[in-house]
Amino acid sequence: MVHTWRVDTTAQTIALASDGGVPWVSYWGPPLPKSEDLEALAKTGQLDFTGGMLDGIAPLSLCPEAATGFAGQPGLMAYRDGKLLQTRLRFMSADRFSKGDESDDTLRITVGDDDLTVVFVFHTRGPMIEASTQLTTSKPVLLHRLAAPVLPVPEGCTEVSDVAGKWVGEWRVHRSDIRHGIHMREARQGRSGHDHPPFAILHDPALSNTDGVAYSMAYAWSGGHRMIIEALPDGRRQVQWGHADGSARIGTEFATAPLVLIAGTAGYNSVSVPMQRHVRETLVPWVKRDRPVHYNCWEAVYFNHDFEVLREIADRAAALGAERFVLDDGWFGLRDDDTSGLGDWQIDPRKWPAGLKPLIDHVRKLGMGFGLWFEPEMINLNSDLARARPDWILGAMDQLEGRQQRVLDLSRLDVREYIVNQISKLLSNNEIEYIKWDHNRVLPVSDAAQTYGIYDVFARLRAAHPKVEIENCSSGGGRIDLGMMEFTQRVWLSDSNDAVERARIQHDSALFLPCAITGSHVGPRICHTSGRKLNIKLRAWTAAQRHMGFEMDPRELTDDEAESLTLITAWWKENRSWMMGADILRLDTEDAAVLAEQQISAEGDRFVVFRTQISNSTQISPRLLRLTGLEPDAVYEINLLNKADGSHLSRGALELKNGPVRLTGQSLTARGVALPWAFPETIWVLEGRKI
CATH class of the missing domain: 2.70.98.60 (alpha-galactosidase from lactobacil brevis)
Structure with missing residues (x-):
């Protein structure tokens, strides 16, 4: 049988x-x-x-x-x-x-x-x-x-x-x-x-x-x-x-x-x-609400925390449209570089003699929430915790270090309780709505008990502080999986803020990850991880494809750059309520130099297309771009949102240069639409609405 x-x-x-x-x-x-x-x-x-x-x-x-x-x-x-x-x-x-x-x-x-x-x-x-x-x-x-x-x-x-x-x-x-x-x-x-x-x-x-x-x-x-x-x-x-x-x-x-x-x-x-x-x-059901525009200070100041500098940066970030200010590494212990302090989760009185409250109060007066960086699973040998509890360190004492640090043994209940208690004390005594949770090295031993341990830590913190949002970061995208998504509400895809590389990373991660939980930041003019110099419009529109934020020193911006970033951020705010619930559809392109995706609303009544010219194309004229996921018989009005960004080398009289065009879903998906010629490392943004 x-x-x-x-x-x-x-x-x-x-x-x-x-x-x-x-x-x-x-x-x-x-x-x-x-x-x-x-x-x-x-x-x-x-x-x-x-x-x-x-x-x-x-x-x-x-x-x-x-x-x-x-x-x-x-x-x-x-x-x-x-x-x-x-x-x-x-x-x-x-x-x-x-x-x-x-x-x-x-x-x-x-x-x-x-x-x-x-x-x-x-x-x-x-x-x-x-x-x-x-x-x-x-x-x-x-x-x-x-x-x-x-x-x-x-x-x-x-x-x-x-x-x-x-x-x-x-x-x-x-x-x-x-x-x-x-x-x-x-x-x-x-x-x-x-x-x-x-x-x-x-x-x-x-x-x-x-x-x-x-x-x-x-x-x-x-x-x-x-x-x-x-x-x-x-x-x-x-x-x-x-x-x-x-x-x-x-x-x-x-x-x-x-x-x-x-x-x-x-x-x-x-x-x-x-x-x-x-x-x-x-x-992660509760992230469907409007997501705040981030500002993270890491690539602006690194470990050099100074209240007056950070206050000025916060003022400028808020003027650009930021709604959350995240203080990154360097606020705790004796943390002037990455060789010391991990494990000592007490506010450094040298840098913050009055605690974090003055900065938090200033940030909140600007209308922004406050977030704080932690790396609680890690420890430096040069820390009070390591000197007091060397038995808490995972692996052999003569192990190779990673980023000057070691790992705490999360299989131990006393270690987990220490982490939860230290973080809870800070969350209870300060108005902190957000944690950036980092994990900057691989483990000295691959042990399932370590993973079960971090799940227990997250579960306890979520129960004690249910309104605090946690970003999952691990040297960028080193620990992104559906197990982490049960406990965290945002992922940091990569430490690279290079918009060209970021466009590819975002494009491929969309095979599994939605817009609402995927952070993307406008980095410095010269990228700190690639050395590439990229224009502000590409950087801003790339960040606007996901949960948008900034991670550069806003004091470096020219007036024109600040104006462009402010306008693109305002556009993102106007559209985030539907984009955070949108489906990301990767578009097929016959041109390997082009990456394109279409974000379509849950109701199917509106969409936005981001077409990034990564490098030089092999053909002279751009190929038609075919859309997807549209109703064949419906009529859509499409508009090239950033037509003013076109090059003087684009000499054709394209319809999209002159204003909105109306086409059926069938023609947009079966044949496609022609976009203007573009330089490498530029982007076109196409909006569409069902009529």
């Missing part, structure tokens, strides 16, 4: 089957009809076997087992008394918990043997499916690997797009063929990482932003993680996600993080939009 189940959302179906052993996924894809015969579906998906094989096909189950004859990577590896456990799991039970609709439905499938129990959980959250695995053993084991429910790579998906990068060069999307053997991404540095954040998309080879089948996956875990895609000799392919092997530990109870899944049939956008909405509306 074959047992069958299905998990449905508005966007996808996962069908499962079991003949007495561990269930397997018989289907993952667009929604199946309710009338589908699941038993027939399961049976007709079984492969034939021939010479050179075992006398049968070992199941590619939710937890593949070597003892069944499966020759690929197993879903569970655990040791007891120095011996690898050879599991042979059998089906035990299946339970469904539903609130009456597909948007909140949970299927729990339990398998086990005499020694251990494995529970697979499939939970629907809107169009998304979250899949996780739980393991319980009768006696302690050393767990080496536990995979979230293992999935077959859907037919037709011969490529994977996953993410790699580096500091100030995050979110580089790489497309690879799925070949025989193993494609693996593993982050072993104790955080989700600049290098391999836990996101990937399986897809067909013809995938574009607007066309093609895609299956998006995000592992909601902030520590070390591992993804493998394995193509077996028999033609089957599996994908596994779980904690990194470096997170091995001894115990009797274990669990993976949720693996968040979405299937789509209309290109990258068909899976990126549901993922954006999942983050915006499910994980």
